[in-house]
Amino acid sequence: MNSSTLAELTKRVLAHRDERHWAQFHTPKELAVSLAVEASELLALMQWKTGPELDETLAARSEQVRDELADCLHSLLLLADHMKVDLGEALKQKLQKDAAKYPVEKARGKNVKYTEL
Ligand SMILES: [Mg+2]
Structure with a gap:
């Protein structure tokens, strides 16, 4: 970039x-x-x-x-x-939502949808 x-x-x-x-x-x-x-x-x-x-x-x-x-x-x-x-703001907000759906302690190293964590 x-x-x-x-x-x-x-x-x-x-x-x-x-x-x-x-x-x-x-x-x-x-x-x-x-x-x-x-x-x-x-x-x-x-x-x-x-x-x-x-x-x-x-x-x-x-x-x-x-x-x-x-x-x-x-x-x-x-x-x-x-x-x-505003794409920059949209991305930051979406990352926050995704972080809540995919907590590091549950999602690290896994390639499954959040509903399967
Ligand atoms: Mg083309």
Whole structure:
């Protein structure tokens, strides 16, 4: 993670959008669809790969992985701006909720849902 703040990055994606007059297409649903599509494109890079083959594939496709991660963030920043969500605050609050659901003493080293702890 570099030093760019979420606010700075949001300004950049909004400028990119506005230069192209694309706000008219950016409903919350379309932005959520875009986020899911970009996450799927990231998954597609890993499809059918496991273990060492997955590691090798990701290394060979590192630029594509980076591009898809950027696409995900791009869509997420646009959606959060549209929904007036402060992503930094939202993440901090969600981490607090998750910490209550997954207390360290119960969850450490386990990969099960909180209902199974
Ligand atoms: Mg993409």
